[in-house]
Amino acid sequence: MVFLGACSVRPQAAQLPGQLIPLDHCIIMLIGPERWKHATRSGSYLLTPGWLRTWRAQIAAWGFKQEIAREFFQETTKELVLLDTGVDPDAATYLAELAAFVDCPSRIEPIGLDYLRLYLRDLILTKRIKRLETHQREVLKEANRKIAEYAMAFDLLIQLSSIQSEEATIHAIRDLFAMLFGCSDPTYAQVRGGQMVQFFPTLPTFTVHSIFEQLLVATENDYILIDEPAGFYLRIQYQHESMGLIAISNIAFPHHRDQYLSLALAITNLCGLALANARTFSMLQEAEQALRYEREITEHLRQTMSDLTSDLDQEQMLHKVMVQLEQLIPHQMALILLREGVMLRVASAQNLFNDARLIGTYFAANQQPFAAIIQRKKAIILNHDQLANLTLLEPELTRDIRTWMGVPLLQQEGVIGILIVASTQVNAYSANHVMIAQVLAHEVVIALQNVRMFQEMHTLAGTDPLTRLYNRRRLTELAEAAFRHAQKTNGNIAAIFIDIDHFKDVNDTFGHGVGDKVLEYLASLLRQVRSSDIVARYGGEEFVIISIGHTTQHVRLFAERLRQEVAQQPVNLPEGQIAITISLGVASLTPQIESLAALLRFADQALYQAKTSGRNRVCVWGETA
Template structure:
């Protein structure tokens, strides 16, 4: 059946269009006229209704022929309404090869439709007979009727208008062939667009179906994350209902080949028996119901039957085989989800054991890392780790021209402590010294450099600040004796300070200078602070 079309045209051309359509034999095309804009005063009419009004009831679309609207760029809000833009409505009757020479020759073109109301048109334009005559005689040479032959009174109206204006007139027969050709092409194009729109709708429906299947497979993926078997069964029922458009589903939970529990919106008396018989009779994963409009589908995984789903009273029995093939394609995935749910408790126990082992391994790693980076006695950085971190700080200070200092610390007469009290007490003394030094300024790198020798790296610290810090470290050891198992032991320390200056290009050179300053402190009688460059000459070893 052909689509029905509402053809909207200017009221001046309605009779011509209806006559032309009758000759074309177009069925289902209804002509609807809109008011002529070209002869109305501004503001009295516009073509919004023609563009924006939906097709009338019973029509598949509307085709609007426009020649006097400057706003046709705006697309109609209803996609069923299509616009055909003309330079002027008069181009419906003849081509430019006919019209342009006449216009260039000074003719004023009129149509039968316009002539029917020429008196109203002139009044609408604000003319009386005198002003109308003056206006038209000034801008045109003659009046020319484009005669289509559809109105027998058109010639008489032309002569009346010519006499009114005082202008010569003539008629040129154009017939309806051009109009018929134009209308035939416009209608054919509209029908093609309508057919394309229907094709697009079919495609859109197919895409929606694909989207439904995509949602279904997304649900399949999410099945693997459900850890409760009953929740998994509910999701499987939702999945099959979505795919098959059927809510009359029955799911049997199966263990060791027997129906354990039935899940259904409405369980029938024979369901359990039918399901058990189907399990016993299934050899290919499915069984068609005797009625032919449903089937049993086995849910299994790795040769273990985990469930059975009954799909009955499918809405489109003709597509039963397609439904069945789709069900078979996803049944194994459903079986995997059920299997995962049943083994979840074991997986949880395994996960907990793995988590405990991971925590133990993490603690062991931290302990091993601590052993590798710190001195086990004092818990200060060892020399290797200190060198790694100090190199980074030194390079940063060098790159940005920031101050940095090294303080070398040597415990005075520590060998006598070991010789007098033993190495156990000596270890107690070293641990206590480390605790006191750590408490002075925690932002610095502090390490055991070897034996009773310690070292501190102080970023963002100039010579004066480093000297004051070294003095605080010295006083922290001097202010009170170290408590040991053998009683309190007085402890003092010698400290050497060096800062990065011109010529110090690496950390080793800076440490060497601090070591020279330390040597100067020991040479000065110990228990004091010396600064390289002031108290220790560069030539000193």
């Protein structure tokens, strides 16, 4: 600070090393302006020890002789007053000398330096306060500028959140950064899976691309500063996943680069959120479209599923699948292969050439590409070049195929077959076609399960669980059809009733477990009849054979051989050998027999005759014993 009194020559402000403080008089710093004004108005001439020390030189500088000095002081001054600060012990002597020189009364007024200290402290504090206020105004101005920038940025980011396309979001982010930082056409690199996949607006220069690569691999840094042209490169990420990279160069105010960078870093996470939302929305849209498409396909399949499941004949059901497949997936060849051990059998076929001759053909399950489908349990698509390296089918069936798709028929225990479609078009099948084929394959598996379950249930419903022969209900169904056919064609049909002699004694002696084994043994002997004959367990220890196409004499001889075989071969069991015999009753169709029930009744009567005649014999109805 520079203090200048009224008597000083004021220099230019630029020539001063500090702040200029003008004063009406330098004495004001010692007693204040009010006391100074009061003293000067009352005629007091105020003096300081410093001025008194050089009073002679001061008067000489005024150009006053003693006489003129006396006149001056006598006309303007009532008294000389020394403002004694205590800094100069000779001040009183100098005052007395001056008073005698100008012939003027004088006095000393002790004042000390307290006011000067307070005055200087007040000036210093005032200066600091002004400086602090100036700094605060600058900080507030900068804060207001940042608030305005952030507000504008957040307004734009709110708009970003409503954009549903990732590409549109990228363009909006580029526009946002260009507007905030005064740069033109920022370069953006779209990142997916840690790789740059697309650039906006065009491919970057080699330098920009190199810096992008550095930033992408340097996961510990989210930005790279560049000096020429002034700017920076940023990573835009969300939840630690890089979504994109952006190059900001030629910023409007290079000296504000650090502030620009801070703002950019503050909004990159929000930009990453907007990009993630756009990607999620796109994924949801794709998923919704896929689900809608799948729902339509599923509904279409469901409408025909009842037709598939209602048809319990496997061959007819698979033919319906082929018809359905033709409507769903464009193809020139389709096959359904069912797994039988280490082989795959063509159960149904459809192609441009000759589908009939393929049915029943076998392929090794370890042959490619079947092995790959079975091992991976996933669909595969092959092009023409890949097919050329495989011995898949006959050459005439594959030479025009350009796209081949195989889909596994999956059940809990694994792959039970393969659904194959092939096209003469290049790249004919997309992910949607794979999805449709998988849905259809799933329906085929269900239909096959229904067919097999029905066959198993039908077999179980008509099979005796112990002997695995037909039960009485199934016997009636099969024998009824055979009986009506024999009546219609005047053919031969006979019923043989068989009963184990004294079977109750076997159960009572050895237990029912051994009795069951005896029944199983006899069933194994009866199962050796011709495949056209019908063998059933009728109940308890009774069995029935319906012999088709044989005369009464032939049936009698067969029954006798069976009796002898049982009598001559004891049943070998862990409990020992058990000898058993059987009694048999035979009845053949005659004009007097009009129903199957009558035929069975007469055979039963013949059996009763064999039992009452001593057992272990064959009796024929209508013949005397």
